[in-house]
C-alpha cells in the first residue's frame with residue numbers, strides 16, 4: 001500500500017485519496033493471509049460478496065420474521081450465503097488435497113491449517129472419534145473469522161487516520177514517536193509494543209468510533225436492571241457507542257479526541273468504571289483483538305512514516321451504520337510525502 005501511494009503522490013505534490021477502498025483491500029489481504037494463507041485476489045470473491053451482503057442487511061426490514069418473506073433482497077441474501085459457503089469450501093478442498101499430496105510433510109501456520117491439523121490429530125488420537133469438527137463446522141469457523149475480522153479493522157484504521165488528519169498536532173507527535181522507534185525501517189513485533197502514543201490514539205479512536213456500535217446478550221436468568229425486571233431469555237442490546245461517550249464516565253470532553261486520557265492505561269481512563277469495551281467483554285470477547293490492534297499499529301506506523309495526512313475539503317463527516325460504523329460519503333484526505341530531514 002505504501003509503495004502504491006508513493007507512486008501516486010508526486011514529489012513535492014499532493015493527492016486526494018479516499019482511504020476507505022484502499023484500507024478495505026489492505027485488511028482483506030491481511031485476513032485472507034492469516035485465515036487461508038491466500039492473497040487478496042483469492043479472497044476477493046468473499047470480499048465482494050461481503051460488501052453486497054452488508055448493504056442488503058442494512059436495507060432489510062427489521063421486523064421479526066421479515067427475513068423469511070420471499071422478497072428479492074431475501075432471495076439474494078440466501079444466494080450470497082450459498083456462494084460464500086461454496087467459495088470457502090473450494091479453498092478448503094484445495095488445501096486438503098495439498099495436505100494429502102505433501103503427506104503432512106508441511107505444516108500451514110494459517111487459521112485453516114491450524115484447524116485442519118488439530119482436527120485430524122483429535123480424530124486420530126482421540127478416544128472419542130466424534131470429537132473432531134466436520135468440514136461443515138470448519139467452513140463455518142473460517143466464514144465467521146473472515147467476516148468478523150476484516151471490515152472492523154479497516155474501520156478502525158480509517159477513523160484513526162481521519163481523526164489524525166483533523167488533529168495535526170497529534171499526528172506529528174505520533175510521527176515523531178514512530179521515527180524515534182523505527183527510524184526508516186519496517187516495524188517488528190518488539191517495536192510495536194514501544195509505540196505508546198500510537199496505542200493511545202487507537203484506544204481513543206475505538207472509544208469515539210467503535211466499529212461495532214452495539215452488541216447483544218441473551219439473559220440466562222431473570223435480571224433486575226434499576227427498577228425494571230427482565231425475564232430470562234430476553235435479548236439485551238449493549239450500546240457501546242453511547243457508553244463510550246457518556247459524560248458521567250468520560251467527563252465534559254467525552255466527545256472530543258483526546259488520546260492523552262489513556263496515558264495511564266484503560267482502567268484509570270474511566271476512573272475504574274465499567275465504560276470501555278470496543279471488543280465486547282466476558283467469555284465471548286473478541287478473539288481477534290490483539291490481531292486487530294497489531295495490524296492497525298503496523299498500518300499507522302508505516303503510513304505516518306512515509307506520508308502526512310490532512311482532511312480534504314471534499315470530506316463530509318457523516319458516520320453511518322452498514323453493519324460497522326462507516327463514513328457515508330467516503331474518507332477523503334490529502335496525502336503528501338514526509339519530507340526527510342538530512
Ligand code: HEM
Pocket residue numbers: 144145148149150152153156210211212215216278279280281282283284285286287288289291292
Ligand atoms: C477493530 C477490530 C475489531 C473490533 C472492534 C471487534 C469487535 C468485536 C466485538 C464487539 C465482538 C463481540 C464480543 C462480545 O460479544 O462480547 C467480536 C467478536 C468476535 N471477533 Fe472481533 N473485532 C475486531 C477484529 C476482529 C478480528 C481481526 C478478528 C479475527 C481475526 C475477529 C474475530 C472475532 C470473532 C471470531 C468473534 C466471536 C467471538 C465469540 O463469539 O466467541 N475480530 N469482535
